[in-house]
Amino acid sequence: MIPRSSDPPSAPRSGGKSSPTRRDDDPAQRGGGQPLSDEEILTSRNFHVRALRRAWQPFADKSLSHWTTTVVIALALTIYGTFSLLLVNANTALSRWEDENLVTVFMQRTVEREQLVQVGKVIKSHAGVTDLTIIAPKEAVVRLKRMMGDESALLDELEENPLPYSLEFRMARQDRSLASNLAKEIGAMPGVESVSYDQQWAERLAAVIDTMRYVGNVMSFLLLAVVALIVSNTIKLTIIARRDEVEIMRFLGADDLFIKAPFVYEGLLQGLLGAAGALLLTGMLYFGALGAVLELGRAFGIALQLAFLPWTQLGVLVFLGAALGLVGAFLSLSRFLDA
């Protein structure tokens, strides 16, 4: 008889019937030994390591869908991060402007020193007034020239300084609402030509920023919801690819957590990797934009500034990444594993 290479001759035909008795060397495992309880399995030191390794598998296998999803998360969080960056800087600009809150009192050209001092006293007597300064006509011309830029040549022609004295002061934040009353009162005093204050501008800008913030929040929410769906899709992909595995593990007596943990870790991994990518991208965008903004500022002669995201916002980014991954995972699990 030709030897049957497909059936190792040692075991099934010849040694098959005797080999099962060899299990005697392992008495704890005899046919009838009770299997471990759920708790014992799940608390076993290897459980989470195994689940995490299983979750990492598709990334290590360079699964296109997993890396794509990670990139998508990174991009979405980068958009969110860029938006935060804009808002943070717009807010800084606004509060700096609000802090300025300069009120300027223009005196008549014919004003007398007496009147100037009188007006200064009245202003000082009001609550919340700070940084009161008197601007002499000379100083005023310098400022006007700076403001007119290229056309300042016109002013060189003036034979006599046409500008009057003026007074500047700021108002403490809490008393800001009084500014318009104060402006009216001062405007009525003798020797005062007119009063201007930029509170109105600040209010308009604040309204614009509020709208931006609102639109941004709505858009970010939609964006993140879509990304959660994408994550959930990717995990659905894994679940479908492992549908047989899950069914078979169920039949072999695997616990719910044992089956689900790898998918949850998978979502979490995608989210965290995505967040890491987003931090990197946002950082790169920041430095790119920083150069451009400074350049632009120089070109238009304005001193622009750009701050990076504060730590709390960076934390929010990482948290959003993790949350996206987990929400995506649980969406898929509840739809495709508990049915």
Add this chain to the structure above:
Amino acid sequence: MIPRSSDPPSAPRSGGKSSPTRRDDDPAQRGGGQPLSDEEILTSRNFHVRALRRAWQPFADKSLSHWTTTVVIALALTIYGTFSLLLVNANTALSRWEDENLVTVFMQRTVEREQLVQVGKVIKSHAGVTDLTIIAPKEAVVRLKRMMGDESALLDELEENPLPYSLEFRMARQDRSLASNLAKEIGAMPGVESVSYDQQWAERLAAVIDTMRYVGNVMSFLLLAVVALIVSNTIKLTIIARRDEVEIMRFLGADDLFIKAPFVYEGLLQGLLGAAGALLLTGMLYFGALGAVLELGRAFGIALQLAFLPWTQLGVLVFLGAALGLVGAFLSLSRFLDA
């Protein structure tokens, strides 16, 4: 004997052996009849209808992944569309500004009428000069006041108009490069104080727009590449879900095109639906932004305009959607069906 309800008593046990002879009523189909050729199958009038119906199936089944992908395509194309919208409008603004291309010649305060006319003649003699105007000092003050806004009160104090005569003209587009030479020549003439022209500003703005366009193109390309990957993932999902079906159809003798067509249609459908969504969203954004921009313009006293995308750009959007879907489909097909 108890009747075996699981085996219809009519057929297998009793009538089984005789029923195959009934095929005689269909002589063309006898065992040995040649099956149709590939061409005949593929050109059959039902082929594309069937493939399209099969492709629509997951959408009709409300497959989360298919609709998500469609939304993702829509969002990506909307971002692209919004970007185009910005560029189109920035370009319009730029070309309007370039059309302005105003050159202003400030005369000395002491200029004589003779000199003024002389300068005007020289300017006129140059090619490409249009719209030459003389601005009297009175008119100049009105303009300066408009420019200074709130601080124009200062000018009221002037006892004597301190501003000189000036001349304004524009240059035709093709002769624009001559502006700086012309400016130098005029600047050297007697009675001329200084020459200013805003060509430099236009050049700076053009540089900014060019950078925007470059960054935008790079970003759009990346974005669309990612979206193509997402589409390809969704189709991969379908392919995996139908892996057995594909294998079995291969074994049954299905042609390549017969197997692939539904997936290609599926990608195309996703892309076109996404493009439709993008048109809708971009339109909505446009009308939303239009209100905001006009509002903003009013607040800051500038006349802002916002045009919608031209037809060609809308066509590009639809084309991009279709291309995304097809590229995604072919990516998946080549990776998962031809292996």
Add this chain to the structure above:
Amino acid sequence: MIQFHDVTLRYPTGYEALKKVSFSLPRGSFHFLTGHSGAGKSTVLRLIYRAALPTEGSVLVDGRSVAQLSRKQLPALRRGIGVIFQDFKLLYDRSVYDNVALAMEVAGHDPVRVPGQVRRALQNVGLLERMHQNPISLSGGEQQRLAIARATVNRPPLVIADEPTGNLDKEMGRHIIALFDTLHQQGTTLLVATHDLDLAAETGHPRIDMRDGGLIASSSLSSDGESLGEGA
């Protein structure tokens, strides 16, 4: 070990696959479950590891009604039963070895014990040399033997086999039955569904005979002293 009390199972299609089936198998027994294609053999087995629930009547395993097990208790029941599925249910994305090892992992066995026990189970069915291959590259009969190795590697107190020799030649079929006999001698309870009456007759183990969802009393069964319900 296993008790069926007037079990009826109607599938959602309205088809009555089991009709008032009653029987009881004591711990440590070895029974064959025979019957024509579609008689209800697989359905009986599915009820035991709760892949199906009875429409009427009750199924007890180890004295507990499987229908009343909570979601959390089900895995423990299944870890106590080694099932050989009619369609094998192997995983084709991992090696022969890993297929068997999975059963031990799921049951939470000490990792150091896994390799030795997996090798022994594979040797019992003659697949030790195929350890590193993918099951897809095994012949039909080899896959069936792999399913047997996986079901027995944990040495569960109860082994349920659905047509375990359908893809095996006579010689290999006898070898598998001999393997079951060894398990039986060590105290394992066995229930083996098959359509091969010759195979069942050869061994002399009691037979439960089914026809159209009901039981037919069998001589070897009554001689074994088992209580048997009437077929519908």
Add this chain to the structure above:
Amino acid sequence: MIQFHDVTLRYPTGYEALKKVSFSLPRGSFHFLTGHSGAGKSTVLRLIYRAALPTEGSVLVDGRSVAQLSRKQLPALRRGIGVIFQDFKLLYDRSVYDNVALAMEVAGHDPVRVPGQVRRALQNVGLLERMHQNPISLSGGEQQRLAIARATVNRPPLVIADEPTGNLDKEMGRHIIALFDTLHQQGTTLLVATHDLDLAAETGHPRIDMRDGGLIASSSLSSDGESLGEGA
């Protein structure tokens, strides 16, 4: 119809599943292919519908070497062969009817002809009443019969069956063989792999016997006048 010339098949693992196998089956013949589990029966069948390519030697179907078919010609070859797979290869996301109809759609049959022919094929295997069910709800043997219905619905000139009665009781097994006999009488060429020597013996059709990847000459074969190569 089918010719094997010194066919050797070495799998990537290095395992030699077929060793210089030669035989030839004339058009209109009906052969059994027998052998132990792992002998190489399924491998021989896979070579015919080109799910595998020979390492050495050549396989001819209808006088054409299958190895030399272009990618575009392969589908036509397969449409001419009705295959019953050992693992059935059914689609569990559609009805019994649709499983059979798919074979006709793929072959591009006139849609109006599909329903009648599908019904007849299902009736032949006793599954007409199960038409609207999902194959997942069929018993093992019923699924096997569904696979038979699908393979024969197009009435292909060549039918290849891999263990088509492994999940069927004797009575149903005989019925299927009778169905094959009817096809045979109508001119279909048949090759049926099985490990059930009794079933093959009963029918009197010639047998090709395999052992470890080689052929063993069989009396009924030589009496049939077929040329047979030597086993390795």
